[in-house]
Every structure is written in structure tokens, then in C-alpha cells.
Amino acid sequence: MPDHATALNAQNLAEVGSRVPVPGYDRSAVTAGVVHFGVGGFHRAHQAMYLDRLLSKDVEAAKDYGICGVGVLPGDARMRDTMASQDCLYTLVLKHPDGSLEPRIVGSIVEYLFAPDDPEAVVEKLAAPTTRIVSLTVTEGGYNLDDITGEFVTDTPAVAADAAAGSDAGKLTTVFGLVVEALVRRRERGLEPFTVMSCDNLQGNGHLARTAFAAFADLREEALGEWVREHVHFPNSMVDRITPATTGDDVALVEREFGIVDAWPVVCEPFTQWALEDSFGAGRPPLEEVGVQVVPDVEPYELMKLRLLNASHQALAYFGRLLDHELVDGAATDPDLKPFVRAYMDAEATPTLAPVPGVDLDEYKDTLEERFGNPHVRDTTARLAAESSDRIPKWLVPVVRANLAAGRDVHRSAAVVASWARYAEGVDEHGESITVVDRRRDRVMAAAQRQLGDDPLAFLRDRELFGDLVDDARFTDAYLDALRGLHDDGARATLRRLR
């Protein structure tokens, strides 16, 4: 334990470097070839870490792929301030299952722009000849796509305002407005378009990004959407590293253990994976040199991860909270929830998956159980339960549909949906209130209240979220059975009966 703490910034890097590994490369020689929207925990634990690894290998091409982070939402002002005071440096701490900590200072983010301060500067950064890739972790909801039709929602106020603002960059507030205006400027200047690389947990994230940006371009100008579809590359990717939100305890841990004063470190699990389609229009860094799987078709990897990891996370979230588990490792090792989740993976998720090149699915699931159970990561069931209305329809409903179509069992998936509906009633089994965090909170909670009255299927009648599942008796029978169990016998007894 160091005898004094040092503020993290470029000037103090040598001192910090006597305690933890720091970038050995010359950050001043790094150009931001990547502009990233959504600099949160995950981006800093994953993509920025891979680029930091590449820069550390002294690969000549790497120095063209530093990152310029961009914040779009007003809440990103805190990241702006942290980045400014720390010269964009931050501490990444891997938490191993045995309790050991693996720290590193990451240096691949070399600039940060806050769009509300100066949208024109963001557009010019995007339009600069040095920018080759625009990457995104703007969350599942950030693509502004209708859950049922999959189409871009054109009447969202901020989107409509950006479409009306056109090339008046000073008025732009959304990622769509900023990125499309930059593409227009590049076209006018004879520069090739950058690649738009989504790193969000969405099946076909590249396809969905293309749908969203091209539809926005169409709003701006006739035929612009067609140009985007034709000329801009949108690789699909599967990204994986469990990264909880940073807490005050993490800030204190970094100061206590490593003597570093870092206002916003990132802590995460040691596991990391990135499968990426090789579809880049303006060049890409040699990511395969640092462990990224560059593959012709990412879909098998995506489905494996979304249906086994993310959908299981949903089971851990609601059942976990109903069983009083605040932390995910407690939920994942609970004697009744653990076998239920494994049975969901084996009997319902796995039959919907195609073989994944080079992956033994049984081993993958064993590893997932270990990862979920890592007691040091301290991920919360509350994080996993947030924004459920963006997650269940995208991760679990497709599993249900595939199994119904094939005549297979859906009772565990139905129970997970029922656990969400029970959770959304907003009161737990001890009468304590549950805080539901969801952009569709009012609607979801109102439906959950109605299911307590004379319409037990009220929750499922939201066709935007569940489509026509409410019309399928095989699903509704299983759902009602689980919901009755949750109401009459409680979560534990229901899990024991249904696993």
C-alpha cells in the first residue's frame, strides 16, 4: 500500500507508473482515428483496453487509432470534467475470482469532446481526414428503433429537431444528427466515409446501426439514406466483458490499493471477448494482434452471447431481486436460482443456437456460471434489471419464438418474463418497494398492476414488447403458471418447481 496518493494525470504518469503498469507508448504521437460515442464503463473496459494493448505492442499502424471520446447527453458533463482533469487517463482494474486485482492505466483515449458545449467541433472531428471509424456504445435504446417494426422512429423530438437543423451543426444534439452531418461534409470534401462500428448488445448491431443512420439521413435529404446504405460500412460485432457501474468503493479501492486518485476508474471481470466482422471502408487497426476474433460472420457468436449470457442475466436480475440478492454473484450461486438458469441455458437457449466455430457450448456455459459467480466483481441485480423493456424483447423473446416455432419447451423463458412482470409490480415479497428503472416505466408498471386485477395477461398485452406471444396458449399457459406461483408461493418455491 503506497504511503501517499497521487492524482492521475499525464504529468504524474511516471510516479503512477512506479505502482501500476502505465502506457509505455508516446501518447502525444497518437492520432484519434476512432471517434467513440458513449464513453461509459464498458467502452473503457473493452474497446479502449484493446486499442491500448495494440498501442503498447508498438505496431506502427496503431498510432493512427487512438480514440476521441464524445459525450452527447447532458449527464456526460461529469465524464468531460474527469477526462479534462486526468488528460483522458483512467485506471482499469480487473477483479479475479481469487480476489487478486490487476490494475493498468489506459492511455488510448487521447481526446474527449462534449457535444452540448460545441457540436460544430464534434462534427469537424468526425469529418477530419484522420477519422476512420466511429464507434458506438449508446445502449440498446440509443438506436431509436421501433421494437415491433424495427424501423427508425422519426418523430422522437430530438431526432426530428436534428433532421430539421440539417447542416446547422450548432443545433445538433443527437448522435444521428452529428454523424450524418459529418458524412455529408466528408462527401462534399471528397473524403471516404468512416466506418460506423456498433459495440452495443444488439443482435445484428451493425445492421441496426445502418437502418438507423440511413433512415435519419433520409429525413435530412432525399437519396442521402441510399448513399449511406451504399457507401458506409457497418460491421456487426459481439462484445463481452461484464462491467458494473463504478461506485465510490471502487474509487476508494484504487486510492487505497494503488495510491492513485482517479475520479472515475473502471472495474470489471478478467474475461473479455470481441468477435468482429471484417467490414471497414476506411481502414482498421490490426485488432487480431491483440486477441480480437475478426470473423466473416458474427451471428453465431452474437446469438450465443445474447441468449446465454444476456438473457440469463435477465433471469438473475428479477428472480435475484425477488430472492433479496443485491449482488449478481449471490443470485448466480443461489441454490435454487443457479440450477434454474442452467436449465434455461441448456433446455431453452442452446437448442436455438447454431454451432459456433471453435466454441464448445458446454464449456462456454460452465465459464458463464463461473463469471456470474465471481464474488469480487460486485455487479448488481439492479443494473441488470434496468431498462428491461429494451432487453427482454431483444434477448429473450427471440428464444421463445424460436422454441415455439420448433414445438419446444418455453416454460423457463415464460417464468423469466413472469418474474419481470412480478418485479414491475413494484413491491417485493416483504412489502418493500422495488425501484423500477426503465424508459417505459409508467407503462410497464401500469400493466403489472392490471395483472393483479381481473386480467392476469395484462402485462403480455403490450404488443410493442411481446408481439403476438399473448395469442399463443403454449406460452401464456406457462406464463400464467409461473405468475401464479410467484404470487401464491413466492419466488423460491416457484423456482424449485419450475427448474
Ligand SMILES: NC(=O)c1ccc[n+]([C@@H]2O[C@H](COP(=O)([O-])OP(=O)(O)OC[C@H]3O[C@@H](n4cnc5c(N)ncnc54)[C@H](O)[C@@H]3O)[C@@H](O)[C@H]2O)c1
Ligand atoms: N456494461 C457491460 O457489462 C456491457 C458489456 C457489453 C456491452 N455493453 C454495451 O455497452 C452499453 C453501455 O454500457 P455501459 O456499461 O458502458 O453503460 P454506461 O452507463 O457506463 O455508459 C453508457 C454511455 O452511453 C451514453 N448514452 C446513453 N444513451 C445514449 C444516447 N441515446 N445517445 C448517445 N449516448 C448515449 C451515456 O451518456 C454514457 O456515456 C450497453 O448498453 C451495452 O449495449 C455493456
Ligand SMILES: O=P(O)(O)OC[C@@H](O)[C@@H](O)[C@H](O)[C@H](O)CO
Ligand atoms: O449493458 P446492457 O444493457 O446491454 O445489459 C446488461 C448486462 O447483461 C450486460 O451489460 C452484460 O454485463 C454484458 O453484456 C457482458 O458482456
